[in-house]
Amino acid sequence: MTPDTSCQIPPVTTSFHPNIVQYVQERRCPSGGYCFYRLDEPNASDTFHALQVLYLLGELNRDDETVAFLQGLQQPDGSYSSFAAALFAGRGLHLLGASPLYDVAPLISCSIPCISPETQVIESFSLFEPLYTWTSLFVLYQVPIPEEWKKQITRTILQFQGETGGFGSPSGTLQDTWQAAEILVVLGYSRENLGINRFVWSCEDPEFGYLQRPGSRPPYLEHLYAGVRLSALLGTAPRYAGACRTFIEQCAHHSGGFVRSVFGGSPTLEFTARAVESLAILEGRIHRLRTSCG
DSSP states (O other): OOOOOOOOOOOOOOTTHHHHHHHHHTTBOTTSSBOTTOSSOOBHHHHHHHHHHHHHTTOOOOOHHHHHHHHTTSOTTSOOSOHHHHHHHHHHHHHTTOOOSSOOHHHHTSOOOOOOTTTOOTTSSOTTHHHHHHHHHHHHTTOOOOHHHHHHHHHHHHTTBOTTSOBOSSSOOHHHHHHHHHHHHHTTOOGGGSOOHHHHHHHEETTTEEOSSTTOOSOOHHHHHHHHHHHHHHTOOOTTHHHHHHHHHHTBOTTSSBOSBTTBOOOBHHHHHHHHHHHHHHTTOOOSOOGGGO
16 A cells, blocks of 8 residues: 655745754654654654655655654554554655555544544644544545545534634634545535635734634634645635745744744744745645645
């Protein structure tokens, strides 16, 4: 089983390029893989985000030790510690031109993850993150989703769409709306029927680019990231693209990485990847839905 490899794009252009590359390279673990706090404790998430940054900047090279690390995260029965680990490992291997050692299809074809506001982990990116991760694995490995599952998932997601057009619980957010919309499109739902344009428009902000929901402050990098991902999905340009770029620049840390907020914080490989990918979308280098490429 091999993932889709049709996601080559031109490198992102940014004045921060050398500092970002150095930041990522300094977090390469001696045993292979990457760890944002610079101990030899690599994990799937940091490794994928590091590889994604290097790929988007045109600096990614073959790394056999990292391939071995990512392949080693999978058990002989094809399983991983979580769907998230499976997705990050699979995406990282894809970027390095490699594949898992064992078939992933049995793992992802067992059951559908549940969506519940009551059980949502507070640190999660969105209500739909478990389902988004799961469907992304189907896209990555080109495994067909059964039609009855598509209908069931579509009905479930649409239950969380509010009068504003946004998705979420108790009210819509950009993160929830982005992931819900991408899942629906993967399942064959028409972009034209999503009904989210008005909500996305209401979240655009002339100072920060995007807010989590209309009038919600402070802004964070994940809000902007979701907004530009939605703009790519809908085939529209952000109204305040200049403000988006300024916000991203203000999240740049002297170490070369990026932080979550203009108010400071610790840089991570995840925030750095979101910042660089957002720049790629704003530059028009990512034009279509590609959950298989992150």
